[in-house]
Amino acid sequence: MKNLAKKTLNAIVFAGIVFSAPIVTAAPAEVNGLLQTGGINGLQDSDRDRILRVSNGAGDVTYNGTNYDLITSGTWQIGDVFQAALKFDSLDWLDGAGNTINSQNLSSLAHPIGLYGYSEIKVDTITDVVLGGSVVAQTLTFSGANILSNSNVLVELYEVNPDTLDIFGFGVQANTAINTVRGLNPVAEFGILGNDFWTATVGTDISQLASGYGSNQQAAGTSGLSLISNAGGLPIEADGVFSDTSGFNHDLVGNASAFGAGSNGWLVNTNSTVFFKTTVPEPHTLALMGIAMLMFGANSARNRRS
Numbered sequence: 001m002k003n004l005a006k007k008t009l010n011a012i013v014f015a016g017i018v019f020s021a022p023i024v025t026a027a028p029a030e031v032n033g034l035l036q037t038g039g040i041n042g043l044q045d046s047d048r049d050r051i052l053r054v055s056n057g058a059g060d061v062t063y064n065g066t067n068y069d070l071i072t073s074g075t076w077q078i079g080d081v082f083q084a085a086l087k088f089d090s091l092d093w094l095d096g097a098g099n100t101i102n103s104q105n106l107s108s109l110a111h112p113i114g115l116y117g118y119s120e121i122k123v124d125t126i127t128d129v130v131l132g133g134s135v136v137a138q139t140l141t142f143s144g145a146n147i148l149s150n151s152n153v154l155v156e157l158y159e160v161n162p163d164t165l166d167i168f169g170f171g172v173q174a175n176t177a178i179n180t181v182r183g184l185n186p187v188a189e190f191g192i193l194g195n196d197f198w199t200a201t202v203g204t205d206i207s208q209l210a211s212g213y214g215s216n217q218q219a220a221g222t223s224g225l226s227l228i229s230n231a232g233g234l235p236i237e238a239d240g241v242f243s244d245t246s247g248f249n250h251d252l253v254g255n256a257s258a259f260g261a262g263s264n265g266w267l268v269n270t271n272s273t274v275f276f277k278t279t280v281p282e283p284h285t286l287a288l289m290g291i292a293m294l295m296f297g298a299n300s301a302r303n304r305r306s
Contacts, residue, residue, distance in 0.1 A: 029187045029232025030113055030161050034104060036093035038280035040241065042100075044273045045088040045117065047256070048266035050174055051206060052081040052147075061175065063147045072267055073207035076126050076138060081145045085167055085177045086117030086155075086272065094275070107163065114163025116181045118156045120145040121198055135204060142198040144191055148182065152191040153228055154198060158184035174265030187232035190225040195248040198223040200256070209268040210261040220258045220270065224250030240277025252276045 035041050052061070052068040059067025071080065093102040106113050121142035129137040144152045158181055167177040192198065200221030202209060224243040227236050239249035254274035262268050 040094040042092040045086045047270040049084040050267045080123045084119040088115040112163040114160040116158045153189045155190040157187040189228040191228040193226040221256040223254045225252045227251045235279045237277040237279045
């Protein structure tokens with residue numbers, strides 16, 4: 001058995017040398033099996049957000065020795081941080097025209113997959129939106145906050161299966177939700193490289209985020225991000241989706257909207273949808289697998305005859 005395994009391994013290595021294709025050994029994320037191959041996928045989520053600002057005193061929360069106040073009103077400042085927990089509810093397959101051709105509710109699967117996220121984005125610039133001579137809103141641009149996330153990372157993606165969590169349930173505080181999400185199985189990290197961006201247009205006072213919009217949703221932000229790390233082996237095509245906002249292609253393109261006041265330590269409830277294109281296995285990769293299996297079969301037959 002050892003010789004057979006060794007020969008099989010040699011066959012795979014030989015095929016890899018011939019076709020110059022890397023052998024991937026990392027365990028893939030389970031959500032990979034639900035993705036549309038070679039097409040556009042859309043993930044929709046429910047978010048909860050709060051605003052952090054470096055404190056001059058004891059603060060409300062402390063991370064890595066720095067105290068932060070939780071801000072609920074007043075004007076925006078450079079350096080303010082949106083901190084959020086995300087729960088992805090559904091996965092859509094889209095055609096070339098952007099129409100949904102298949103939709104799956106992740107929590108209604110036979111074995112529900114929990115796909116969660118953590119995000120922290122820092123305000124870099126603030127630009128007034130002027131209408132009729134008055135400032136009616138402000139446009140914010142963001143970068144990575146580097147509080148809990150690695151440098152240049154804006155979104156962390158996590159997975160759990162089966163999913164029995166209720167991070168936004170009654171009485172679940174924001175700190176608990178964040179810690180729960182970041183304790184799950186890491187899948188990927190997304191951030192800003194090159195022409196990537198994250199921007200939002202919001203009211204001039206932070207309290208407007210939490211004023212509530214009834215049954216309506218207020219468009220709040222758009223983003224175009226790059227895949228920074230990929231522990232779950234997501235088959236995301238580089239620069240696979242075009243953004244009308246930036247005029248460039250990105251690995252991941254998203255939009256967000258706010259729809260009401262939060263609770264349990266959250267300032268506001270938001271929804272986000274992100275889009276990405278998956279890759280198609282390259283012919284030389286399929287050939288590598290075929291050669292390995294053929295040589296495995298030849299070795300097995302030879303062993304049976306001996």
